[in-house]
Amino acid sequence: MSVEVKNAIKQFGxxxxxxxxxxxxxxxxxxALLGPSGSGxxxxxxxxxxxxxxxxxxxxxxxxxxxxxxxxPASERKAGFAFQHYALFRHMSVFENIAFxxxxxxKTTRPPEKEIRARVEKLLRLIQMEPLGPxxxxxxxxxxxxxxxxxxxxxxxxxVLLLDEPxxxxxxxxxxxxxxxxxxxxxxxxxTTLFVTHDQEEALEVADRVAILxxxxxxxxxxxxxxxxxxxxxxxxxxxxxxNLFSGRIKDDSVVIGExxxxxxxxxxxxxxxxxxxxxxxxxxxxxxxxxxxxxxARVVRCHAAGPLANLELExxxxxxxxxxxxxxxxxxxxxxxxxxxxxxxxKTVKVFAESLPINYSI
Numbered sequence: 001m002s003v004e005v006k007n008a009i010k011q012f013g014x015x016x017x018x019x020x021x022x023x024x025x026x027x028x029x030x031x032a033l034l035g036p037s038g039s040g041x042x043x044x045x046x047x048x049x050x051x052x053x054x055x056x057x058x059x060x061x062x063x064x065x066x067x068x069x070x071x072x073p074a075s076e077r078k079a080g081f082a083f084q085h086y087a088l089f090r091h092m093s094v095f096e097n098i099a100f101x102x103x104x105x106x107k108t109t110r111p112p113e114k115e116i117r118a119r120v121e122k123l124l125r126l127i128q129m130e131p132l133g134p135x136x137x138x139x140x141x142x143x144x145x146x147x148x149x150x151x152x153x154x155x156x157x158x159x160v161l162l163l164d165e166p167x168x169x170x171x172x173x174x175x176x177x178x179x180x181x182x183x184x185x186x187x188x189x190x191x192t193t194l195f196v197t198h199d200q201e202e203a204l205e206v207a208d209r210v211a212i213l214x215x216x217x218x219x220x221x222x223x224x225x226x227x228x229x230x231x232x233x234x235x236x237x238x239x240x241x242x243x244n245l246f247s248g249r250i251k252d253d254s255v256v257i258g259e260x261x262x263x264x265x266x267x268x269x270x271x272x273x274x275x276x277x278x279x280x281x282x283x284x285x286x287x288x289x290x291x292x293x294x295x296x297x298a299r300v301v302r303c304h305a306a307g308p309l310a311n312l313e314l315e316x317x318x319x320x321x322x323x324x325x326x327x328x329x330x331x332x333x334x335x336x337x338x339x340x341x342x343x344x345x346x347x348k349t350v351k352v353f354a355e356s357l358p359i360n361y362s363i
Contacts, residue, residue: 002027003160003192004063008054010043010216017043018054019216025160027065028190030183031221032203035213036239041196042164044213048194049081049162050074064159080158080191082149082166088137094148095133098123101156123151126185143174147181154189163195167202175199179206200240204228212236234353237278244284244323246277246347255352258318262294262347275354281326283349286312286335295344298323300337305329312337314345 003025010018018040025031033041046052047062050073054060062070069077088097096103098120102111111119124130127147137145146166153161166182167175183206186193197203203210204224211221220232231237238245248257250273253264257277290297298314301322305311310332312325325345327335337343 002063002065003048003194004061005044005048006061006063007056008044008047008060008062009056010040010047010052011055016216018047021213021216021218023211023218023221025192025194027192030186030193030195030206030208032207032210033194033196033213034198034200034203034210035219037198038215039213040216041213045162045164045194045196048160049079050077051081078156078159080153080156080161082146082153082161082163088145088148088152090137092136093133094129094135094137094140095120095124097137097148098151098155101152119155123155126154126188127151128181141174142170143178146170146178150182150185154191158191161191161193163193165196165198168198175202182206204240212239214239231351234276234278237351237353242281242324242326244279244281246279246320246323248275248277249273250275250352250354255350257347258296258316258320260294260296262350264352273354275352277347278351278353279323279347279349281311281324282309283347284323284325285346285348286314286325286327286331286337287344287346288335290344291346295346297342297344300339300341300343303332303337303339305332314343317342 005021005023008018008021009016021040021044023044033044035041043052047054050069054062054070057070060070061068064077089100092100099116102116102119120133121130124133127150129144129147132140132144137148140148150163150166167178170178179202195206207224209221209223210227212219212227214235220227220236227236228240231240237243246257248255251261254261255264255275255277287295297317299317300312301315302313303310308329310327310329312327313322314325315322
């Protein structure tokens, strides 16, 4: 029940959308394709669907459960596809929209009417819209329309479900509710699923594994914990969530930022070389006095304490620029920082990259 892409290349004119991409999605797995615009996410999804084909068919393969479907058109691949903008038929009821893919099958493969109705009614229960079958798309909310689009994709019992920015057109609260619903739905039906998203939080919350694409290649693939806590490159670290970047140099198994040296937890094997340290805002401790040699002095530029977390914007006193710190409300009230005052920061969990070699250390 796995889906696999091997060594796929796709170009549009001079632009390389996919550069020898290989990806395997295990049976029943939900994988997110995440990356910046133009990284190849949607092209890869469309290639799996059969809407695009590799430029190197002799060297590449697309396999559905071990069967080579590289040159087979979309109509014969049995892939369910749901788009960002629903693409529902406005003149059809919810029930008929879901039934559409079954009704248009050739007579030889079309299920009996009784079976079609039973399958649609089951899907209406699954998407929690059983009473709304007679309604038309214009009478539904955006979240309800997206659920109908997913049910229509599932009605044909696809081998693989492909979702292209499924919640991109919805507001933040509806998105959050629907991605929780999608995860629950997947746990019930276990259909092999790939979905494209540009929302990092969405990918990390919903997917079993996340593939991060960059410039037509997969930069890293792993579980949400793996890619967040152990990013394979500076690009992955910088791309996932908020992060502060500190430029420095590695000297004597320490990274020196400004005039402050931070010891590495393992030997770097590098001497006096440029390095970049990445620190997430919640991995920085702020105090009013220097608690040791490994602290950076900074000036409070702005405090923003609305919501469950407080954000501080700080400016390094050594001219190294601005950075952001996240504190809990309790920490913020205990510290009571004031704009313009000098504070000291400790970098607690840091990832250092030097000459493309990642070195982990903690303080």
